[in-house]
Amino acid sequence: MLDSNKDSLKLEAMKRIVAMIARGKNTSDLFPAVVKNVACKNIEVKKLVYVYLVRYAEEQQDLALLSISTFQRGLKDPNQLIRASALRVLSSIRVTIIVPIMMLAIKEAASDMSPYVRKTAAHAIPKLYSLDPEQKDQLIEVIEKLLADKTTLVAGSVVMAFEEVCPERIDLIHKNYRKLCNLLVDVEEWGQVVIINMLTRYARTQFLNPNLNECLLEEGGESTFYGSDADQDEDEDEDKKDEALSKRKPYVMDPDHRLLLRNTKPLLQSRNAAVVMAVAQLYFHLAPKAEVGVIAKALVRLLRSHSEVQYVVLQNVATMTIKRRGMFEPYLKSFYIRSTDPTQIKVLKLEVLTNLASETNISTILREFQTYIKSMDKDFVAATIQAIGRCATHIGEVRDTCLNGLVQLLSNRDELVVAESVVVIKKLLQMQPEKHSDIIKHMAKLTDNIQVPMARASILWLIGEYCEHVPKIAPDVLRKMAKTFTNEEDIVKLQIINLAAKLYLTNSKQTKLLTQYVLNLAKYDQNYDIRDRARFIRQLIVPTDKCGALSKYAKKLILALKPAPILESPFKDRDHFQLGSLSHLLNTKAGGYQELPDWPQDAPDPSVRNVEVKESVRAVGTVPEWTKCSSREKRKEKKVEKPFYSDSEGESGPTESADSESDSASSSASGSEQSGSGSEESEESEERSDSDEEEEEEEEEYMSLDVLMGPTPSPQVTPVGNFLSSSLVTDLEGLSLTDTVLSPATISPSGSLKSYELLHRITGEGLWVEYCFSRQPFLPDPHMVAVQIQFTNSAATEAKSLRLEEAKLQSGMRVKEFPEIEVLPAGESATVVMGVDFCDSTQAANLQLCTHSRKFFVSIQPPVGELMTPSFMTENEFKKEQGK
Numbered sequence: 053m054l055d056s057n058k059d060s061l062k063l064e065a066m067k068r069i070v071a072m073i074a075r076g077k078n079t080s081d082l083f084p085a086v087v088k089n090v091a092c093k094n095i096e097v098k099k100l101v102y103v104y105l106v107r108y109a110e111e112q113q114d115l116a117l118l119s120i121s122t123f124q125r126g127l128k129d130p131n132q133l134i135r136a137s138a139l140r141v142l143s144s145i146r147v148t149i150i151v152p153i154m155m156l157a158i159k160e161a162a163s164d165m166s167p168y169v170r171k172t173a174a175h176a177i178p179k180l181y182s183l184d185p186e187q188k189d190q191l192i193e194v195i196e197k198l199l200a201d202k203t204t205l206v207a208g209s210v211v212m213a214f215e216e217v218c219p220e221r222i223d224l225i226h227k228n229y230r231k232l233c234n235l236l237v238d239v240e241e242w243g244q245v246v247i248i249n250m251l252t253r254y255a256r257t258q259f260l261n262p263n264l265n266e267c268l269l270e271e272g273g274e275s276t277f278y279g280s281d282a283d284q285d286e287d288e289d290e291d292k293k294d295e296a297l298s299k300r301k302p303y304v305m306d307p308d309h310r311l312l313l314r315n316t317k318p319l320l321q322s323r324n325a326a327v328v329m330a331v332a333q334l335y336f337h338l339a340p341k342a343e344v345g346v347i348a349k350a351l352v353r354l355l356r357s358h359s360e361v362q363y364v365v366l367q368n369v370a371t372m373t374i375k376r377r378g379m380f381e382p383y384l385k386s387f388y389i390r391s392t393d394p395t396q397i398k399v400l401k402l403e404v405l406t407n408l409a410s411e412t413n414i415s416t417i418l419r420e421f422q423t424y425i426k427s428m429d430k431d432f433v434a435a436t437i438q439a440i441g442r443c444a445t446h447i448g449e450v451r452d453t454c455l456n457g458l459v460q461l462l463s464n465r466d467e468l469v470v471a472e473s474v475v476v477i478k479k480l481l482q483m484q485p486e487k488h489s490d491i492i493k494h495m496a497k498l499t500d501n502i503q504v505p506m507a508r509a510s511i512l513w514l515i516g517e518y519c520e521h522v523p524k525i526a527p528d529v530l531r532k533m534a535k536t537f538t539n540e541e542d543i544v545k546l547q548i549i550n551l552a553a554k555l556y557l558t559n560s561k562q563t564k565l566l567t568q569y570v571l572n573l574a575k576y577d578q579n580y581d582i583r584d585r586a587r588f589i590r591q592l593i594v595p596t597d598k599c600g601a602l603s604k605y606a607k608k609l610i611l612a613l614k615p616a617p618i619l620e621s622p623f624k625d626r627d628h629f630q631l632g633s634l635s636h637l638l639n640t641k642a643g644g645y646q647e648l649p650d651w652p653q654d655a656p657d658p659s660v661r662n663v664e665v666k667e668s669v670r671a672v673g674t675v676p677e678w679t680k681c682s683s684r685e686k687r688k689e690k691k692v693e694k695p696f697y698s699d700s701e702g703e704s705g706p707t708e709s710a711d712s713e714s715d716s717a718s719s720s721a722s723g724s725e726q727s728g729s730g731s732e733e734s735e736e737s738e739e740r741s742d743s744d745e746e747e748e749e750e751e752e753e754y755m756s757l758d759v760l761m762g763p764t765p766s767p768q769v770t771p772v773g774n775f776l777s778s779s780l781v782t783d784l785e786g787l788s789l790t791d792t793v794l795s796p797a798t799i800s801p802s803g804s805l806k807s808y809e810l811l812h813r814i815t816g817e818g819l820w821v822e823y824c825f826s827r828q829p830f831l832p833d834p835h836m837v838a839v840q841i842q843f844t845n846s847a848a849t850e851a852k853s854l855r856l857e858e859a860k861l862q863s864g865m866r867v868k869e870f871p872e873i874e875v876l877p878a879g880e881s882a883t884v885v886m887g888v889d890f891c892d893s894t895q896a897a898n899l900q901l902c903t904h905s906r907k908f909f910v911s912i913q914p915p916v917g918e919l920m921t922p923s924f925m926t927e928n929e930f931k932k933e934q935g936k
Contacts, residue, residue, distance in 0.1 A: 102137035208243015471507030818847025836887035
């Protein structure tokens with residue numbers, strides 16, 4: 053089917069092949085047959101062939117290289133999808149020999165008129181960078197160009213390329229910061245995520261910490277509390293710190309900082325969970341403490357999503373609740389656990405509930421925990437018991453209640469529940485052991501029944517640590533453990549040795565022989581840790597003639613008081629990773645992770661984000677206000693509007709002087725761009741206004757009307773709004789309209805004429821030809837449009853006999869004065885002008901470009917606006933023509 057002459061069969065074959073790729077089947081054997089169709093003229097077939105080549109170009113590099121020329125032709129295809137697909141395939145061939153071709157293709161695509169092709173160019177940049185990092189400088193230039201693109205389709209892709217290639221070049225973002233903030237709402241969802249993450253890092257380097265004063269006050273409060281018993285010098289240091297705080301200027305948020313927060317807030321309502329998560333982390337890391345609460349509701353809404361989304365969201369919520377507990381307290385019930393939740397979701401919800409626990413809601417949370425303990429999921433039950441222990445640690449009012457509840461669990465039938473309860477009780481008892489000797493006795497009785505190694509080890513450690521509270525029970529426990537020593541797990545054996553050592557030092561009469569027996573058993577154990585521990589304990593506690601100097605310190609070493617453990621959340625201090633990142637999820641730095649910068653001490657210069665608005669750059673499609681008003685009112689309006697434009701506006705007019713700052717300043721500022729004699733006309737109008745003000749009020753403003761070029765204009769004139777092109781309106785917008793009729797010769801063309809490509813340098817073998825409409829009268833024939841053509845020879849040799857010839861012109865079209873260049877040296881350019889009569893149509897003029905060796909078929913396509921010439925008439929004349 054792929055070798056068939058019928059496009060329908062080829063299309064069917066390609067559909068089947070792409071379907072097989074989608075199902076995960078290997079179709080690499082078909083590569084030679086598919087690559088032959090890369091030059092197929094059918095667009096649908098070509099698109100599918102490109103899809104196939106993107107998948108297998110890296111595996112079949114040699115065969116893919118054979119079709120490089122086809123891809124280069126595809127880069128010039130009129131269809132934007134074909135151009136983008138050709139660039140995508142070209143960048144997927146990872147062979148260093150074609151790096152220059154790829155670089156040239158990316159640069160060309162970055163200037164393409166289609167935003168989709170420019171987006172594909174941005175995607176190709178990281179591919180080329182990974183293939184050849186030495187191209188970084190050139191790629192940065194392309195990135196800088198694409199960052200200035202105002203299209204939402206390109207924004208997300210170029211920021212992704214920026215993050216991959218040069219994330220340290222934060223200076224490239226300065227000029228585009230406000231534009232990115234304003235475009236953010238309209239960018240596609242995954243582009244929003246990339247831009248928000250990048251702007252988070254940018255804001256941390258360019259703005260001050262909005263919570264800085266709060267942090268300093270907290271630090272000052274803590275140091276005062278702990279330093280209450282310090283000497284006078286420390287008090288003086290505290291006074292200096294308080295003075296510094298009082299002298300600190302009140303924080304004023306940077307307008308650009310506020311712009312970022314304001315423009316990202318609506319995205320909290322996005323249907324994409326990644327976008328919501330990105331905005332949430334931005335607010336958490338950048339927003340003032342009083343404003344962070346707005347993200348809570350959006351994150352709670354995400355808990356109704358799939359379990360995978362819930363898992364990521366809960367990880368981040370658990371981190372947030374450690375520092376910003378208050379923002380999630382109103383949504384406490386949203387974190388209650390359902391029976392259908394997976395185990396990992398249950399554990400994370402437990403973590404959040406524990407972090408949210410306070411004196412006001414602890415009773416509600418403990419009632420929930422009582423229900424969870426009855427679950428059949430043993431891992432979840434174990435996590436619940438640990439959560440109860442953490443609540444008891446942080447909230448002293450419920451410590452006894454939690455401890456009693458855990459003691460009741462010691463009679464549970466499930467051994468895992470009992471074991472976990474023992475471990476948690478052991479940690480709680482360390483806080484007030486003297487009050488709970490009965491619990492220690494009760495736990496000593498469990499050594500016969502509990503078989504979980506960790507639980508047995510915890511009981512033995514507890515009895516050994518507080519053996520003075522149970523002097524009769526402890527030796528009996530050691531006796532039982534000595535019987536089963538050889539059958540115990542390693543962790544239990546180590547605690548038996550510790551118990552024997554502590555009892556030997558406190559009750560040697562009863563336990564001396566038992567201790568020696570245990571140490572002898574441990575001496576021959578298979579585990580070297582146990583053997584080393586036994587050898588060390590024997591030398592430390594059993595006095596001998598060769599005993600070291602440490603023996604007299606044995607009691608201080610072994611019976612030293614141990615501080616009570618602090619049960620902390622595993623998410624504590626995890627916020628040093630950027631929330632929402634893979635590194636935060638794994639709690640370890642992942643490959644490619646970029647550290648979140650610290651806040652600067654002093655605010656960087658905010659003027660770096662100011663973008664100068666050039667005078668020649670106006671809004672496309674803006675139409676001047678055609679109203680009848682007096683010249684005096686017109687000048688007043690211009691005086692008010694003058695400061696709106698940049699200072700360069702006043703410098704652009706060479707005829708502007710200090711004398712004419714009053715009325716002629718506005719006229720020269722608006723007319724100096726378009727007319728060389730604008731300032732003189734404004735001076736004349738000023739003299740008339742001074743001589744006769746009453747007459748001036750009755751004068752009428754002149755209006756410009758665009759009329760199609762032709763030998764005889766039609767008597768019926770279409771309204772001006774239907775003829776004006778955006779480019780022409782922009783050029784005429786700055787004209788100074790006075791009562792003196794301006795001749796067309798006084799109007800100079802716009803400073804930025806748009807150039808069009810007539811012949812590409814690759815197609816022309818080094819010859820590059822561009823054309824533009826000079827907007828000047830064509831002197832030999834005023835009914836023709838003047839076309840300025842520029843020849844550039846980028847080849848290594850000179851070009852000879854360059855000329856344009858008529859090919860197939862539409863009926864009525866005429867071309868005059870075909871240009872010809874005899875010799876064009878290498879690396880030089882030449883410009884010629886020719887006249888074309890397009891016969892009042894937008895049909896292309898097909899021509900033939902000839903050199904001494906070959907011929908190229910080219911065409912000149914005229915935009916509608918270039919077929920018009922300005923015509924000047926009074927308002928009455930305009931209304932008269934309009935009435936016809």
